[in-house]
Amino acid sequence: MDKKYFVSSSPHVFANDSIPKIMYTVVLALVPAGIGAIYYFGPRALWIILIAIVSAVATEALLQKLMKRSLTAWDGSAILTGLLLAYNVAPSVPLWMPAVGSFFAIAVGKMVFGGLGYNPMNPALLGRAFLLASWPTHMTIFTDAVPRGGTVSGIDMMTNATPLNVLKSAQGILANPQQFTPEQTREAGEAIGKLYDSLDKLFMGQIGGCIGETSVILLLIGAAYLMYKRYIGWKVPFTFIGTVALLSWIFGGTEGLFTGNPIFHILSGGLILGAFYMATDMVTSPVTFRGRLYFGIGCGMITFVIRRIGGYPEGVSYSILLMNLLTPLLDRWTRPKVFGGRKKNE
Amino acid sequence: MAFLSKSFSGGIHPPEHKKLTEFFKIENCPPPEEVVVPVQQHIGAPSRPIVEKGDAVLIGDPISESGGFVSVPSHATVSGTVKTVEPRPHPLGTKVLSVVIENDSENKWRQDVGFDSSYQELDKKEILRRIQAAGIAGMGGATFPTHVKLSPPPDKKIDTLIVNGAECEPYLTSDHRLMLEETEKILRGMQILVRVLGAKTGAIGVEKNKMDAVKALRQKIAELNLPYKVYALHVKYPQGAEKQLINAIVNRRVPAGGLPMDVGCVVQNVGTAAAVYDAVVYNRPLIDRVVTITGNGINKPQNMLIRIGTPFSHVFEQCGGLKENAGKVIMGGPMMGLAQSNLDAPVIKGTSGLLVLNEKQSHRQEEQPCISCAHCVDACPMGLMPKMLGQFVKYERFDSAQAYNILDCIECGSCAFVCPAHINLVHWIKYGKLKVIQKQKKAS
Numbered sequence: 001m002d003k004k005y006f007v008s009s010s011p012h013v014f015a016n017d018s019i020p021k022i023m024y025t026v027v028l029a030l031v032p033a034g035i036g037a038i039y040y041f042g043p044r045a046l047w048i049i050l051i052a053i054v055s056a057v058a059t060e061a062l063l064q065k066l067m068k069r070s071l072t073a074w075d076g077s078a079i080l081t082g083l084l085l086a087y088n089v090a091p092s093v094p095l096w097m098p099a100v101g102s103f104f105a106i107a108v109g110k111m112v113f114g115g116l117g118y119n120p121m122n123p124a125l126l127g128r129a130f131l132l133a134s135w136p137t138h139m140t141i142f143t144d145a146v147p148r149g150g151t152v153s154g155i156d157m158m159t160n161a162t163p164l165n166v167l168k169s170a171q172g173i174l175a176n177p178q179q180f181t182p183e184q185t186r187e188a189g190e191a192i193g194k195l196y197d198s199l200d201k202l203f204m205g206q207i208g209g210c211i212g213e214t215s216v217i218l219l220l221i222g223a224a225y226l227m228y229k230r231y232i233g234w235k236v237p238f239t240f241i242g243t244v245a246l247l248s249w250i251f252g253g254t255e256g257l258f259t260g261n262p263i264f265h266i267l268s269g270g271l272i273l274g275a276f277y278m279a280t281d282m283v284t285s286p287v288t289f290r291g292r293l294y295f296g297i298g299c300g301m302i303t304f305v306i307r308r309i310g311g312y313p314e315g316v317s318y319s320i321l322l323m324n325l326l327t328p329l330l331d332r333w334t335r336p337k338v339f340g341g342r343k344k345n346e
Numbered sequence: 347m348a349f350l351s352k353s354f355s356g357g358i359h360p361p362e363h364k365k366l367t368e369f370f371k372i373e374n375c376p377p378p379e380e381v382v383v384p385v386q387q388h389i390g391a392p393s394r395p396i397v398e399k400g401d402a403v404l405i406g407d408p409i410s411e412s413g414g415f416v417s418v419p420s421h422a423t424v425s426g427t428v429k430t431v432e433p434r435p436h437p438l439g440t441k442v443l444s445v446v447i448e449n450d451s452e453n454k455w456r457q458d459v460g461f462d463s464s465y466q467e468l469d470k471k472e473i474l475r476r477i478q479a480a481g482i483a484g485m486g487g488a489t490f491p492t493h494v495k496l497s498p499p500p501d502k503k504i505d506t507l508i509v510n511g512a513e514c515e516p517y518l519t520s521d522h523r524l525m526l527e528e529t530e531k532i533l534r535g536m537q538i539l540v541r542v543l544g545a546k547t548g549a550i551g552v553e554k555n556k557m558d559a560v561k562a563l564r565q566k567i568a569e570l571n572l573p574y575k576v577y578a579l580h581v582k583y584p585q586g587a588e589k590q591l592i593n594a595i596v597n598r599r600v601p602a603g604g605l606p607m608d609v610g611c612v613v614q615n616v617g618t619a620a621a622v623y624d625a626v627v628y629n630r631p632l633i634d635r636v637v638t639i640t641g642n643g644i645n646k647p648q649n650m651l652i653r654i655g656t657p658f659s660h661v662f663e664q665c666g667g668l669k670e671n672a673g674k675v676i677m678g679g680p681m682m683g684l685a686q687s688n689l690d691a692p693v694i695k696g697t698s699g700l701l702v703l704n705e706k707q708s709h710r711q712e713e714q715p716c717i718s719c720a721h722c723v724d725a726c727p728m729g730l731m732p733k734m735l736g737q738f739v740k741y742e743r744f745d746s747a748q749a750y751n752i753l754d755c756i757e758c759g760s761c762a763f764v765c766p767a768h769i770n771l772v773h774w775i776k777y778g779k780l781k782v783i784q785k786q787k788k789a790s
Binding site for chain 1: 589601676681683707720733754766
């Protein structure tokens with residue numbers, strides 16, 4: 001018998017799955033929201049997305065070359081990081097910002113830890129946090145989303161506050177009415193009422209906000225696809241969103257307990273994008289059943305606390321970054337029970 | 347969800363590939379000119395050869411004797427002359443002492459094999475003696491001596507005998523064919539097993555992808571007026587793993603580190619039940635078994651009744667030979683089977699299948715870093731964290747691996763199957779188990 005046969009440990013058949021397949025599937029799921037962003041914010045959104053992706057892939061390739069590692073910049077993970085970073089900046093930012101943000105996300109968020117699989121925090125969110133801390137004015141000026149059909153350049157876009165910004169300042173006024181004129185308090189109340197009446201716009205995406213976070217419906221279409229593909233589960237996003245909804249219903253109102261508007265809190269800001277696409281990041285979220293539940297609940301609690309009493313109007317990205325750091329501990333605390341349980345004397 | 351249907355939690359759905367052979371009747375494989383019968387075909391102490399070069403043997407003659415209680419003898423599977431007794435290639439990958447018999451093609455059986463009308467009156471001890479003397483070891487693939495499993499300590503009361511017809515490994519159809527073609531033999535064997543164990547009842551578990559077998563068994567049970575129940579189980583791997591099968595059928599969980607008898611059950615494969623019938627009623631030792639020869643790398647996939655000791659190369663010749671692009675030969679199924687390097691190795695009692703994959707299917711893509719996707723944790727039917735076990739073993743943290751219950755792994759391969767980073771988790775875990783057990787032995 002001259003022919004040599006392959007010998008290896010079992011199993012000998014495998015699911016037809018790979019890391020690039022997962023990454024590119026998530027990228028694909030994010031495409032509808034990107035198209036929506038270009039429709040609402042104009043071609044500038046497309047430029048920001050492209051610059052962020054090119055910068056992310058180039059940074060990863062360059063660093064892998066410098067570190068003399070095998071080149072895996074095309075495995076889709078860098079593209080996904082760049083894409084998510086672009087989705088997390090305002091459409092009016094100068095075009096160098098997505099480039100810098102992606103560089104930071106890949107270099108400091110991922111490569112210094114050893115590359116794919118070893119980063120403790122979501123690189124895209126770390127990049128966003130870096131941009132927000134360094135150039136807060138650029139990052140917090142939002143343009144109104146009106147269909148532009150690609151004719152209006154970025155320069156003369158109208159700026160406006162995001163719904164969560166409006167809510168935050170209005171609630172600030174209502175919380176201390178004695179410091180404001182009756183006129184101002186009345187306006188604040190009206191502003192909140194107006195917000196609550198425009199839920200359909202929030203759902204479709206006709207609001208100010210970051211590039212990829214505004215259109216709930218388009219994000220949900222992608223999320224449904226990922227769930228069908230089983231690349232994201234229900235545990236993290238549903239507990240995350242559910243916790244925010246519950247807390248904002250109980251504590252989110254201005255007229256006492258149980259007067260909040262949970263639907264508004266779900267649809268506004270980056271909650272849908274964060275809960276379905278960033279909190280579910282495989283590398284930085286827990287692997288156990290209960291771990292994922294606690295992770296989602298923790299994200300929801302921190303998000304709500306920041307939105308309600310923190311300095312920022314929005315807290316999704318910080319909540320995810322903070323919970324990312326807890327992930328190894330959550331995994332350790334929530335180890336699954338071995339089949340049949342342990343005997344006491346062991 | 348385990349409590350909603352007859353199944354267990356975790357598990358995977360690999361492509362079945364059973365169509366290749368499931369409609370083919372069991373064919374007789376002509377015995378080769380020379381059989382190589384290893385003295386070790388079971389878990390436990392090796393048996394001791396009792397024949398020498400030049401001895402004449404008949405089919406069914408013992409050629410070795412049990413090396414202890416947890417041991418079974420081997421038998422001559424052709425009539426002829428002992429050519430030599432020496433170490434020969436074995437499916438486990440090493441060389442094992444084997445008796446090589448030259449076939450005289452006369453096919454002569456030893457005298458005392460034949461129908462024993464008094465079998466109904468045999469006592470428990472005699473039945474167990476016959477089972478051991480026939481050399482029966484678990485034919486699902488684990489090859490644990492059957493008489494040992496049938497002799498639980500007196501404080502363990504067995505109420506249910508479970509016969510395993512799940513055949514959850516992809517590609518394999520030998521149990522399926524056996525259930526269709528030897529339905530009565532399996533049920534009669536079951537009767538004997540239930541009697542020996544003093545069990546209240548018997549149950550058969552069959553995956554739903556073999557409804558014809560379920561139907562055949564149910565029909566025969568009604569015909570023979572037996573009190574046994576056939577369970578049609580969810581098609582999910584590893585449904586046929588002992589603990590998962592018990593979980594699905596009687597909804598009891600064998601404690602970690604425990605045995606089925608801790609929850610009042612004994613599990614036997616359908617092939618074992620049939621062999622027990624032959625051994626007790628006909629005094630016929632285990633000299634052949636049904637093997638599925640299958641895969642894209644073989645010209646004529648089929649199910650065959652093959653004499654133990656028949657070299658794989660001879661079997662493949664009967665199946666039209668291997669294809670040009672054959673890349674990997676596996677004894678057993680694709681999930682837990684053993685890759686073979688030498689086709690001189692023989693069919694043994696645990697050979698449920700011979701799977702030949704083509705070159706393209708034979709090697710796995712390069713390993714990539716773990717991205718903590720948790721697919722392995724979700725798939726593990728034992729409630730383990732394969733990702734962590736793999737990493738612990740890689741960095742030689744065997745104590746941590748033990749704390750994460752590495753010894754409870756049943757090596758079913760579900761984790762490695764689903765891993766998108768192509769990490770050979772079972773490979774690491776097997777190595778880690780070995781190290782942990784070595785350490786334990788040293789300590790005690």
